[in-house]
Amino acid sequence: MIIGIDDTDSNEGMCTTYLGALLLEELQVYGAIETLPLLIRLNPTIPYKTRGNAAVALRLKTDCPEKVIAHVVSRIEEFARMECEKTNPGVVFIPEKAYGKLKPILRNFLEKAVKDVIEIEEAKSLISESKVPSKGFKNGRGLIGALAACGAMLNLEDWDHTFEYLAYRKKEKWGTPREIEKESFFEADRKTYPDTWDTVDLKNRLIVCVPHSADPVLFGIRGKSPAIVTKAASLIMAEPVERFAIYRTNQGTDMHLLSAESLAEIRDMHSYRLEGTVSAVPRTIHGGHVIFPVQDKEGNGIDCAAFEPTKNFRLLIRKLRPGDRIVVSGSVNSGTLNIEKIEIKKLAPLYREENPICPTCGKHMKSSGKTQGFRCKKCGTQAASKVLCEVKRNLTAGLYEVPPCARRHLAKPLVREQRYDIEINPAR
Structure with a gap:
């Protein structure tokens, strides 16, 4: 049965x-x-x-x-x-x-x-x-x-699957602070990544696989096979374990995501992978959350959020600008999509006005006064107005994810993707 x-x-x-x-x-x-x-x-x-x-x-x-x-x-x-x-x-x-x-x-x-x-x-x-x-x-x-x-x-x-090694505390320890040797978790990660993941968050120097609630779990190691999660667990030093189990699981598979052809389909209490265009500069609201709107070709829109727990991921989101073409994955509640991953497909060009460059000497001309145009002091060359120059953006097209400390159970980490360009946590 x-x-x-x-x-x-x-x-x-x-x-x-x-x-x-x-x-x-x-x-x-x-x-x-x-x-x-x-x-x-x-x-x-x-x-x-x-x-x-x-x-x-x-x-x-x-x-x-x-x-x-x-x-x-x-x-x-x-x-x-x-x-x-x-x-x-x-x-x-x-x-x-x-x-x-x-x-x-x-x-x-x-x-x-x-x-x-x-x-x-x-x-x-x-x-x-x-x-x-x-x-x-x-x-x-x-x-x-x-x-x-x-x-x-x-x-x-x-269905796609991963594995998790779950170690459980002795019953008399439930509800008390967990006794762990923190460095052993980083050592386990060093010796088993990328075949295990979400053991630690290197960028934020956090142990991710140890819960904070009063439940019986001491730690949980996630990975691609029973053998590798067992190896990682064997490297961890902590309080005595009552028992352990290795589970086959749908964690880290993106099994929860639906594809949305139009933003008009989006419903609360569902999770999506959707494509659209950034329609306004991201703004930071009270609590440190970063919000920006996305529109599809029909003009339908939705707010996307990198909430405060995503930490350094918000720095990336703040660099987005109107016109950027993106694909975002995440869950929708109260009409806002909580970002788990983002693919920046195409960056919109940004321009700024600059004084024109002298074609003879290559130096920027100086203003001749209000409404009087510009003039090169060395060569005497003149120009009527400023010119538009493209700004180099401090952002690269590619696939990005929130750090492990903010990862949801079902979200597929980039280390499991068939391809990825930049992993936010961290460069290894």
Whole structure:
């Protein structure tokens, strides 16, 4: 069977991946785990999510499904943060006999859960029609992610993936400051980048892979294979680990992005890759956020933002000027696109007025007085007015990204792109 679980954590603590790691060990009493567990990030713009909007799935070969179901439900009841208003767990059990029928249905459901907005009733109706075992707690919103994670497990060949090594703290340490040797994270990055990423932010001298909340995660290493994330984890010095798990995941894949042919299509709570032209000089607003408008060929527009957490990325955005042709990727909320990546396709030429140059000696002429034109003092050459000269811009066309400290889970880092010109964090 495939087991999908979602929404057991809260803003204050717990983590659905911890429950997945625990079950990964415990369920082997009832059968054999058939493949790596899955960590599936869903639509990042959903307002009622807890933290990272992640669901997990396990695939188990077992002869005693009833015992498995009872064990999983009991563990959810024990660990889920039911006291939190936003925590509404859900678990789904897909029996092997239903794999063929549900594979295409849940493939579409997965796609929608990552890119679109799904109501709870849609998930409950699908479960009812499919007659698969499930349990929703409180309002049952977690059934959405549980089904999506099952869809990912049934369709492994259809989606891009990366891996994450998640190390978990001993329970008595939960909620206390994490004890880590910071330099070991930079050493792990030096020895495994570019096959791992987002371990540290070199430009801002920050450790990115260690959470700050009270959840059980000690650190998480992201990379291209189980072997490389294991190698990186082995180089890290920190407090004793209770357990770890390696998840196959859709993190770092841009799976959430929709292509927008026109800005008129743009909707809140969705993520896009869109092309347009900068229509005004970027402005810095209260809080250090940098905002600028983009227009398409039809004149439709949208504001794009590099928010303060993007740090040095804002320096790049401030250099944009009206007429620059760009492609931006990011999520839309309140009518503003939060930039994750930007491709500067073509820079608009900028001009400034200068005194004309003498064609004889090559020096700039001097003004002869108001409305009297210009004259070269050395050669006597004259000109009627100033001339326009193109300004060299301190910006290069290419593909840029926010630094790792501001990267969203689903955003594909440039190190994974088929091509990139300049990586903001940092030159290596």
